[in-house]
Amino acid sequence: MVVEDKILEVNNISFSYEDNLIFENISFSIKKGDVLCILGPNGTGKTTLIKCLNGLHDTDSGEILVNGENIKTLSFSQISKHIGYIPQSHIPSFPFTVFDVVLMGRAPYLNLAQSPKAEDEKIAVKSLKTLGIYDLKDKEYTNLSGGERQLVFLARVLTQQPDILILDEPTSHLDFGNQIKLLEIIDRLAESGLSVIMSSHFPDHAFLSSTKVAIMKNKKFIDFGTPEDVVTEDNLKEAYSIDVKLIELDENRKVCVPMKTNLKLDL
Numbered sequence: 318m319v320v321e322d323k324i325l326e327v328n329n330i331s332f333s334y335e336d337n338l339i340f341e342n343i344s345f346s347i348k349k350g351d352v353l354c355i356l357g358p359n360g361t362g363k364t365t366l367i368k369c370l371n372g373l374h375d376t377d378s379g380e381i382l383v384n385g386e387n388i389k390t391l392s393f394s395q396i397s398k399h400i401g402y403i404p405q406s407h408i409p410s411f412p413f414t415v416f417d418v419v420l421m422g423r424a425p426y427l428n429l430a431q432s433p434k435a436e437d438e439k440i441a442v443k444s445l446k447t448l449g450i451y452d453l454k455d456k457e458y459t460n461l462s463g464g465e466r467q468l469v470f471l472a473r474v475l476t477q478q479p480d481i482l483i484l485d486e487p488t489s490h491l492d493f494g495n496q497i498k499l500l501e502i503i504d505r506l507a508e509s510g511l512s513v514i515m516s517s518h519f520p521d522h523a524f525l526s527s528t529k530v531a532i533m534k535n536k537k538f539i540d541f542g543t544p545e546d547v548v549t550e551d552n553l554k555e556a557y558s559i560d561v562k563l564i565e566l567d568e569n570r571k572v573c574v575p576m577k578t579n580l581k582l583d584l
């Protein structure tokens with residue numbers, strides 16, 4: 318029997334902000350090349366879960382194993398060699414060039430006294446070229462648009478050479494065209510062996526690039542599995558409390574259309 322290698326294993330984790338329980342007893346695992354899309358309504362705890370998965374928050378109970386090692390035993394720079402994290406928004410403070418921002422992705426591999434070497438620069442150039450943004454390299458990061466910044470931040474985490482990418486709403490600042498391009502980039506990165514976890518407000522996106530989907534609501538996953546099994550009209554209704562129509566464009570492509578709610582406003 319072939320045993321699938323779990324790159325990330327989450328066993329029974331719970332988390333609270335002081336006495337406010339956000340989620341409890343969540344368990345799942347992903348393997349090399351998986352893309353997990355986490356869906357769920359606003360305020361349900363997706364970002365909080367993501368912060369637990371990359372060690373920014375300590376869980377109340379349960380364990381998170383990264384390549385078999387408990388995340389609580391790893392230093393920040395050890396975690397950064399395994400996990401590249403792109404938060405929902407990142408406000409740049411200094412006018413570094415794009416190239417310097419991307420090169421900072423090598424930080425986990427350098428000690429405080431070390432400067433990046435030619436090999437580090439080569440890796441940064443490769444990340445910029447992979448994402449098609451090499452032309453931005455001399456621009457000031459502070460002057461970029463939200464969408465350009467998103468891609469530069471992705472280039473920076475690729476430069477970290479992690480096994481797992483964790484992206485919090487990666488398409489939120491991107492225009493219609495760049496959303497689909499980013500999902501295709503995610504697809505290619507997964508094919509090349511990276512594992513990806515992303516949160517999203519777009520259930521369609523799960524059909525485009527995900528191998529697994531989780532729907533988070535009421536402090537737990539109400540479903541977890543393949544996009545075909547999980548992104549259903551019933552599950553979307555339960556998650557978002559609206560009717561949703563699933564339309565099949567062709568055998569490889571489905572879209573989710575939210576129905577009007579006939580909301581009554583007493584204006």
Ligand SMILES: Nc1ncnc2c1ncn2[C@@H]1O[C@H](COP(=O)(O)OP(=O)(O)OP(=O)(O)O)[C@@H](O)[C@H]1O
Pocket residue numbers: 334339357358359360361362363364365366
């Ligand atoms: N630092 C914090 N301290 C206390 N409560 C917090 C903190 N961050 C988030 N919360 C609360 O935890 C709950 C979950 O928030 P979280 O940001 O994880 O949800 P989300 O599913 O990512 O939301 P959205 O889809 O709107 O981005 C919310 O009720 C939020 O108000």
